[in-house]
Amino acid sequence: MKQFEFWFDLGSPAAYLAWKRLPKFLRGTGATVAYKPMLLGGVFKATGNASPVTIPAKGKWILVDFARAAKKDGVPLSYPPGFPINTLALMRGAIGLQMRQPARFAPYVDAMYDAIFGRAVDLRDEKVVAQVLSAAGFAPAEILALAGDPEVKQALIRNTEEAVARGVFGAPTFFVGGEMFWGQDRMDAVAEALQAA
Amino acid sequence: MKQFEFWFDLGSPAAYLAWKRLPKFLRGTGATVAYKPMLLGGVFKATGNASPVTIPAKGKWILVDFARAAKKDGVPLSYPPGFPINTLALMRGAIGLQMRQPARFAPYVDAMYDAIFGRAVDLRDEKVVAQVLSAAGFAPAEILALAGDPEVKQALIRNTEEAVARGVFGAPTFFVGGEMFWGQDRMDAVAEALQAA
Numbered sequence: 001m002k003q004f005e006f007w008f009d010l011g012s013p014a015a016y017l018a019w020k021r022l023p024k025f026l027r028g029t030g031a032t033v034a035y036k037p038m039l040l041g042g043v044f045k046a047t048g049n050a051s052p053v054t055i056p057a058k059g060k061w062i063l064v065d066f067a068r069a070a071k072k073d074g075v076p077l078s079y080p081p082g083f084p085i086n087t088l089a090l091m092r093g094a095i096g097l098q099m100r101q102p103a104r105f106a107p108y109v110d111a112m113y114d115a116i117f118g119r120a121v122d123l124r125d126e127k128v129v130a131q132v133l134s135a136a137g138f139a140p141a142e143i144l145a146l147a148g149d150p151e152v153k154q155a156l157i158r159n160t161e162e163a164v165a166r167g168v169f170g171a172p173t174f175f176v177g178g179e180m181f182w183g184q185d186r187m188d189a190v191a192e193a194l195q196a197a
Numbered sequence: 198m199k200q201f202e203f204w205f206d207l208g209s210p211a212a213y214l215a216w217k218r219l220p221k222f223l224r225g226t227g228a229t230v231a232y233k234p235m236l237l238g239g240v241f242k243a244t245g246n247a248s249p250v251t252i253p254a255k256g257k258w259i260l261v262d263f264a265r266a267a268k269k270d271g272v273p274l275s276y277p278p279g280f281p282i283n284t285l286a287l288m289r290g291a292i293g294l295q296m297r298q299p300a301r302f303a304p305y306v307d308a309m310y311d312a313i314f315g316r317a318v319d320l321r322d323e324k325v326v327a328q329v330l331s332a333a334g335f336a337p338a339e340i341l342a343l344a345g346d347p348e349v350k351q352a353l354i355r356n357t358e359e360a361v362a363r364g365v366f367g368a369p370t371f372f373v374g375g376e377m378f379w380g381q382d383r384m385d386a387v388a389e390a391l392q393a394a
Binding site for chain 1: 257261
């Protein structure tokens with residue numbers, strides 16, 4: 001069975017665009033995906049990389065570029081207040097579910113991405129996070145407990161360190177075997193690599 | 198007649214890849230191109246942007262990404278000693294020819310790109326530049342004189358300032374009317390914009 005890895009952070013609009021394309025991509029390639037939550041802020045710190053929005057001209061253009069991609073894909077794309085946001089707690093929730101309740105991992109990521117980039121919800125407010133979680137069928141207290149679990153925290157650190165060690169510097173990043181691909185705009189190349197695998 | 202602008206610097210491997218694709222692209226789109234020489238170093242300085250190779254992990258990946266693109270396109274790609282190189286004199290030669298002998302502009306850019314990224318020739322050595330120019334049918338002294346012409350120097354500064362003012366932060370950059378596209382990997386989007394124009 002052909003498999004690839006999808007490294008992502010809930011704060012990355014490019015990873016959101018890729019996430020939205022994954023169902024069709026999986027059907028088209030017949031491949032399976034290993035989801036790899038990582039903390040993009042940690043990757044940036046370790047690699048010296050930074051969000052494109054830190055260069056004003058690049059940030060301005062990339063919003064246009066992402067908007068073109070979203071329009072082409074037919075998905076909504078907007079940006080929450082304070083973007084780029086701190087995703088530490090949200091990513092701990094993601095990896096915690098992946099470890100403890102794997103069947104609920106994808107619905108959680110879906111709900112979070114839809115809130116953040118689909119509806120520009122301000123998740124800096126914990127009460128708003130709780131509302132979004134409840135609306136998606138999650139018990140906020142349960143996710144909060146997961147996010148505070150030392151093993152979960154360690155797992156996110158470990159994934160982030162693994163990402164950096166393997167050459168990741170941004171999101172989304174795909175691996176097909178030892179081959180790395182960065183960006184929502186490299187999914188065609190990922191498909192070709194899966195085809196050749 | 199549909200037209201687009203192609204902003205480039207001889208030191209950019211991404212612009213080299215795009216340049217090599219242009220003949221087929223022009224046939225395919227039926228568009229005409231306005232070549233816009235700029236000094237990428239000046240653009241970087243003005244915008245705060247930098248070559249991706251300044252972030253080691255990104256630099257490592259982008260060489261793989263460019264190699265994949267070059268292989269797909271069937272063009273040679275290698276990097277000269279000291280890459281990224283200072284292209285000030287080379288770009289003055291380019292814009293000088295564009296101003297004074299426009300018919301010789303494209304052959305000059307061809308010869309330079311083939312030397313730099315096709316054969317990894319070390320153009321930091323003026324004698325080597327002279328050899329490359331002679332082999333391509335240019336009189337080195339003539340190009341040197343052009344590159345030293347104050348009007349030519351000013352024209353390159355003016356283009357670079359215009360690029361920055363219009364939002365350019367890297368190379369290659371394309372404009373279709375007011376729409377900007379950055380990267381050799383956005384030529385499909387440029388073609389679509391020309392189609393819609």
